[in-house]
Amino acid sequence: MTGSVPHRPVQSGHARPEAPAGPPIFTVFTATFNRAHTLPRVYDSLTRQTLRAFEWVVVDDGSTDGTRELVEGWAARAAFPVRYLYQPNAGKPAALNRGVQVARGELFLNLDSDDTCVPTALERLLHHWHAIPEAERSQFTGVTGLCLDERGKLHGRPYRRAVMDSDSLEMHFRYRDRWERWGFHRTDVLRAFPFPVDPDARFVSESVVWFRIARRYRTRFVNEALRSYHVAERRPDQLTALSRGAMRGRLPYHVMVLTELREWWRPAPLEFVRSALAYSRYSYTLGVGRTEQLRAVHGPMRVLVALAQPAGWLVSRLDRRLP
Numbered sequence: 001m002t003g004s005v006p007h008r009p010v011q012s013g014h015a016r017p018e019a020p021a022g023p024p025i026f027t028v029f030t031a032t033f034n035r036a037h038t039l040p041r042v043y044d045s046l047t048r049q050t051l052r053a054f055e056w057v058v059v060d061d062g063s064t065d066g067t068r069e070l071v072e073g074w075a076a077r078a079a080f081p082v083r084y085l086y087q088p089n090a091g092k093p094a095a096l097n098r099g100v101q102v103a104r105g106e107l108f109l110n111l112d113s114d115d116t117c118v119p120t121a122l123e124r125l126l127h128h129w130h131a132i133p134e135a136e137r138s139q140f141t142g143v144t145g146l147c148l149d150e151r152g153k154l155h156g157r158p159y160r161r162a163v164m165d166s167d168s169l170e171m172h173f174r175y176r177d178r179w180e181r182w183g184f185h186r187t188d189v190l191r192a193f194p195f196p197v198d199p200d201a202r203f204v205s206e207s208v209v210w211f212r213i214a215r216r217y218r219t220r221f222v223n224e225a226l227r228s229y230h231v232a233e234r235r236p237d238q239l240t241a242l243s244r245g246a247m248r249g250r251l252p253y254h255v256m257v258l259t260e261l262r263e264w265w266r267p268a269p270l271e272f273v274r275s276a277l278a279y280s281r282y283s284y285t286l287g288v289g290r291t292e293q294l295r296a297v298h299g300p301m302r303v304l305v306a307l308a309q310p311a312g313w314l315v316s317r318l319d320r321r322l323p
Helices: 039-047 067-077 092-102 121-131 134-139 168-173 187-192 207-214 244-260 269-285 290-295 300-321
Strands: 026-032 054-060 082-086 107-110 140-149 163-166 181-186 218-229
Touching (some): 026 039, 082 092, 092 107, 092 187, 121 140, 121 181, 121 218, 134 140, 168 207, 181 187, 207 244, 244 269, 244 300, 269 300, 290 300
Parallel strands (some): 026 107, 140 218
Antiparallel strands (some): 107 181, 163 218
16 A cells, blocks of 8 residues: 555644635535534634635534534634524534535535544645646535544555546445545535435435545545544534434435446445345335335346345334334
């Protein structure tokens, strides 16, 4: 494996500049639901950014814990624009779509409500974006780097090379890259690929959108850890907590694998087996019977689903206790 991974990028030696005039380069986006106890960590990491050409858009998905007062207080004194938007609880896909719609930045960066980024995060992401030749940049959606856990340890493995130009389909199916990563997309690309919104799910597997984007755009992947992923504090009150609704949100991913991505069968057959099992399990749990499950898939994937159905049915019996 080539390429080295700095555990923490060295901070720039220059003084932190003031926010420049004109539109921001980045829209940093945070969707939140009852996370007032962790949001200060996000805000503090943004106040330390060496690059100041950004805005922070917070979409509150129905919090009842004082999130509004907290964020509006920061908006009154922050050295960068802070925009607070409230919506009745509708889930992260709806929150993401709203954030993309109102974003003023050319580049859209999602930062979760319980995580942080290193002080040079925006500066380094922009550096890697500008390192893509300008004549080729329209073919790219963004830049993605590595993550650390809350103890400063690299989450997963680094990329095979220090810089890789690829896409999320190839990274997932060919290179088996399943670790926590972090990066931005062009805002105009995200506007062209909105997240599906299901009022009964309030969640959808983000890979459904990332894979559709990957069919048209490339991503630059870099071996630089810029975000801290606080694994220990992932709790069931998050926007993606497991429930029947979450199963509804995960089901489209497995349908997509089985019906749209058959060209990846050869490099990743086990991924299709996993999706067949999950598809059958979730379908049974949500009341979709054997015949209807088979009707939705075709060719070899129908055979695979048929073989997975007995195991899917058995596991679905345990799901009856889910809310």
